[in-house]
Amino acid sequence: MTAARRNISLLGSTGSIGEQALEVARLHPGRIRLRALSAGRRVDRLIEQAAECLPDLVCVSERSDESRVRSALGAGVRVVSGADGLIECARLDPVDIVLNALVGARGLAPSLAALDAGRTLALANKETLVTGGPLVAAAAARGGGRVVAVDSEHWALSELMEGRDPREALKVWITASGGPLRLVDPAEWASLRPEQVLRHPVWSMGPRITVDSATMMNKGFEVLEARWLFDIPLDRVDAVIQPEALVHAMVEWGDGSWTAQLSTPSMALPIQKALLGERLQPTTARPLALLEIGALRFEPIDSRKFPCFALARRAGEEGGTFPAALNAADEVAVEAFLAGRLAFLDIAPLLGRVLDGHDGRELREPGDVWEADREARSLARSLL
């Protein structure tokens, strides 16, 4: 029996995850049909992608780009824009899976819309769970949608949890490669330039997540994500540096035994599993030649060296709107660092001051996230 072709809406198709998802679709054309694509600034690339995939709907971030896209693609493709356009992509019929590969807090609203509409949400946009974890669970319960993780660590945890009850786990561990600065002398960190930080030794990713990997904010956010994805208390989720970047997650079980997931670092595996629902060849991921590796090392994350990791945990412990505020401030700080307006070592102190100044409240509805986001951005900008 041949498996059904899945209808996919791909939000953020022009980014690093988006392009890798298109690669998966090219490898499995009989299994994947792209119904919607979306872009931010790379409108020309979106037009090329649409000419290749023939979607029903495309979304650009600026309304002023709509007419250019319309005339390039002709009448067969509907063109929408902005935040409302992303929601349309998330709710489009007949879509089975919404792959959210947007960067930033803008990803939360389309994620909630997809779950409310009963879709499977293949979730790369980590800001969705960081900023709105409890809202995501409520939307899934309300609309009948479900979340599938598209991140190597959370995909690895899902593999380890398959057929198990997450409550049996004493502790779950996600790993970090150590990021772009693992081998850079901390004495040089005061004068780091964006191009040095953007050179990640293991992963080729968008600029925001690459800077967040250098500060380890990314790993802190992933701890918060794991907490919501598997409904595990925060004190039972932790992270460790695994410099070979081959072990992506581990679970410590109640009987003292551990299980671990290993593979070569590649986002193709989580994307394929989310879109196809099974492990399939062909894949662009290289097979793991474990016997050639020799040794696997594990190193603790030093919170004095990486204060952002501790700040993410602190925001998670405070709960409510604190993680949304931290994320918004981090978006501002990373943008300022990339523009040469904030020194690398000033990122964490700025974020600490935003958390100190945040008037946190409970998360009852998306509006609570938007409000905290607005306030934190404004406070962060005033501190630059």
Ligand SMILES: NC(=O)c1ccc[n+]([C@@H]2O[C@H](COP(=O)([O-])OP(=O)(O)OC[C@H]3O[C@@H](n4cnc5c(N)ncnc54)[C@H](OP(=O)(O)O)[C@@H]3O)[C@@H](O)[C@H]2O)c1
């Ligand atoms: N890359 C990875 O390996 C990886 C792994 C795990 C998780 N993630 C998570 O996945 C998400 C995407 O990461 P990425 O590395 O793929 O980021 P990226 O390369 O920066 O791509 C982000 C996507 O969002 C779009 N976008 C940006 N601003 C927008 C706006 N104002 N309106 C609409 N669309 C906008 C971009 O469009 P344009 O490019 O056209 O501007 C692009 O399509 C992030 O949450 C990240 O943390 C990434």
